[in-house]
Amino acid sequence: MAHSTTRRPHVSSRAAALRGNSLSDLLLLARERGAIDLALGIPGYPEPAGDIIEAAHEAMRSGHNQYAHPSGDLLLRERIAATLRPPADPETELTVTVGATEALCVALLSTVDPGDEVVLLDPGYEQFSAAIALSGATPRYVPLHAPDWRFDPAELAAAFSPRTRAVLLNSPANPTGRVLTRQELGQIAELAERWDTTVICDEVYSSYVFDGRDLTSVTEVPGLAERSIVVGSLSKNYAISGWRLGFLRADPARTETLRRVHEVTTLGTAAPLQIAVGLAALSADLPAAGQEMERRRDQALGIFTRMGMKITPAEGGCFLFADISPLTGGRLDSRAFAHELLDDTGVLLVPAGPCFAEPERGAQYVRIAFNRQAELLSEVERRIFGARAAGK
Ligand SMILES: Cc1ncc(COP(=O)(O)O)c(C=O)c1O
Numbered sequence: 001m002a003h004s005t006t007r008r009p010h011v012s013s014r015a016a017a018l019r020g021n022s023l024s025d026l027l028l029l030a031r032e033r034g035a036i037d038l039a040l041g042i043p044g045y046p047e048p049a050g051d052i053i054e055a056a057h058e059a060m061r062s063g064h065n066q067y068a069h070p071s072g073d074l075l076l077r078e079r080i081a082a083t084l085r086p087p088a089d090p091e092t093e094l095t096v097t098v099g100a101t102e103a104l105c106v107a108l109l110s111t112v113d114p115g116d117e118v119v120l121l122d123p124g125y126e127q128f129s130a131a132i133a134l135s136g137a138t139p140r141y142v143p144l145h146a147p148d149w150r151f152d153p154a155e156l157a158a159a160f161s162p163r164t165r166a167v168l169l170n171s172p173a174n175p176t177g178r179v180l181t182r183q184e185l186g187q188i189a190e191l192a193e194r195w196d197t198t199v200i201c202d203e204v205y206s207s208y209v210f211d212g213r214d215l216t217s218v219t220e221v222p223g224l225a226e227r228s229i230v231v232g233s234l235s236k237n238y239a240i241s242g243w244r245l246g247f248l249r250a251d252p253a254r255t256e257t258l259r260r261v262h263e264v265t266t267l268g269t270a271a272p273l274q275i276a277v278g279l280a281a282l283s284a285d286l287p288a289a290g291q292e293m294e295r296r297r298d299q300a301l302g303i304f305t306r307m308g309m310k311i312t313p314a315e316g317g318c319f320l321f322a323d324i325s326p327l328t329g330g331r332l333d334s335r336a337f338a339h340e341l342l343d344d345t346g347v348l349l350v351p352a353g354p355c356f357a358e359p360e361r362g363a364q365y366v367r368i369a370f371n372r373q374a375e376l377l378s379e380v381e382r383r384i385f386g387a388r389a390a391g392k
Helices: 024-032 050-061 074-083 099-111 126-135 153-159 182-194 252-265 271-280 286-307 334-345 374-389
Strands: 094-097 117-122 138-145 164-170 198-202 228-233 246-249 319-323 365-369
Touching: 024 334, 050 271, 074 094, 074 271, 094 099, 094 252, 099 126, 099 164, 099 198, 099 228, 099 246, 099 252, 117 126, 126 138, 126 164, 138 153, 153 182, 164 182, 182 198, 246 252, 286 319, 286 374, 334 365, 334 374
Parallel strands: 117 138, 117 164, 164 198, 198 228
Antiparallel strands: 094 246, 228 246, 319 365
16 A cells, blocks of 8 residues: 555545635644633533433433434324424424434435525624535525624625525524524525525524513525525534434425435434433423523623623624624734633633634634533633633
């Protein structure tokens, strides 16, 4: 194999378009230094319910160790269906996937061809652009405007064309914390109808909506419901991101196609874990977890506002999207700032460049995950203000 060392292997243009994890250098440094990670969306709160873990042990011991039904264990589908608004038909409208991550790829691969266009909001979840690249489609970004990260309806309308095959939404959103209003969804519905477009909506943070707001799912909006694919997950709401359980919700005709693609991508996720969650009946108290998450938002908001960042409170989800320019006076971009903060305090935040189509737009923003234990956030506070007192 000596000859293989000099030649780069041929890779597909789709694979070549992927940028890889933009955080790997910071994550490595953070790990070496035992830093507190407020960067990744890995839930440190809530704890997985004890009965789910016991049920997983039991499912394996009692012999559920082979393939599950490719569309997902029926009991689990029934449990998920009952949590949705309006409830879905578990037989014909739900497919269990390997997290929302697989669900997103399956939704795109089922909907778009190379050369088609996908409309999405900018800034957004980094994985969206990557999944669109993998599908071979072209992204059409609609800018969201600071400080409250809303779109301009005229700019939204201008992004649509006869090539638009899908709109990709996320509510509550990573990284902006926005929850799309019924009015905004109505504007999207009008365009989706006019251009006959599928609407894919990532609702993985559906349990975390704050300040008395109510999440409007795309399935509740006339004009969107019948053309929507919802991407959901148990990763965040139940704090089991390592179990890789997500789902797709769509009408029966779309679901047939989604299931065919899903059978090719993964053929299904871990059987005993599906059975465990089905048996444990998704017993977490989600409204209580939502209220607790709101308190974590307030705690994080207090710390980083006091530090000098300008932050519009997240309406939902698990992230604050913070403007660091009042703090840095433009002296540092967000990547340099994240390095400096890591050096001085051992706290890791995400520089927001990769969340934007044009990374320069992220130079003054960082993303802060607050789905963490309250004590950990208190330790962050001690580290930041301790370091300041020491003149760092
Ligand atoms: C908006 C959004 N969608 C999907 C995911 C991934 O979900 P899953 O663990 O179910 O693949 C994340 C993870 O951070 C996310 O922020």
